[in-house]
Amino acid sequence: MNASDTAEQAHESDWLDHAIRAGLVAYGVVHLLIAWLAIQLALGEKADSASNSGAMQYLAEQPLGGVLVWLVAVGMFLLVVWRLLEFAFGYRDESDETKRWRKRATSLGKAVIYGAIGWSAVQTATGSGGGKGGGTGSTTAKLMQLPGGQLIVGAVGIAIIAYGGSLVYRGWTEKFREHLDAQGQSGTDGSAYVKLGKAGYIAKGISIALVGGLFGYAAITHDPKKSGGLDQALQTVLEQPFGQVLLIAIGLGIACYGVFCFARAKHLSR
Known part of the structure; x- marks a missing residue:
């Protein structure tokens, strides 16, 4: 079995479903944090940035925050793996080739978004974020x-x-x-x-x-x-x-x- 066959088998596997679920939970947490910061901004609290990086920084400041930020990073990178496999092997039942490649391109774009959030989490966890400058x-x-x-x-x-x-x-x-x-x-x-x-x-x-x-x-x-x-x-x-x-x-x-x-x-x- 070559690397391509292994990757395709991974795309159809049950373990990937578990990985996706873990990633979606992390993605949900990120959105809840951004929502909280947005509401805080509306109420006059401007200490934190209502963005992905701001959400990671806010999470890091909580008890066990460093561990939680790493978990978010892992969850995001699991979603990256899913979307990359979907880009490579997904939508094969789509008869319209143009539509199939449009969906695959969308999957690739989502992989980039998840990767950016994951990288932001890694930077926050390691203290290497670029700050606000x-x-x-x-x-x-x-x-x-x-x-x-x-x-x-x-x-x-x-x-x-x-x-x-x-x-x-x-x-x-x-x-x-x-x-x-x-x-x-x-x-x-x-x-x-x-x-x-x-x-x-x-x-x-x-x-x-x-x-x-x-x-x-x-x-x-x-x-x-x-x-x-x-x-x-x-x-x-x-x-x-x-x-x-x-x-x-x-x-x-x-x-x-x-x-x-x-x-x-x-x-x-x-």
């Missing part, structure tokens, strides 16, 4: 310096907005139901899971689209300081009329997504 703004500045950099930053913004919009669409149409087995969609519990998923996908999609909007604004104004991550996007929401109410609503929605991750882990369908 760098971040999205400095990255955008470097992109701006490239030939056609303004267009590149604008394209990144559009891609992020499109991804956020796709999450809103999946939430509104309840396409996320495919991630739950039949039991997870039926009865009182199933109804609750679907409502959590709907609120969670829509709220997460809106927050990500706001990040894309910041990139777009940075491209239009040619000012990299206008770009930002999730924390800056949520701060922008807070500065709007009724911003406190809107930010609390987004925070609660992100929390719903976190709880839905737990439901998905329990009723996994892939």
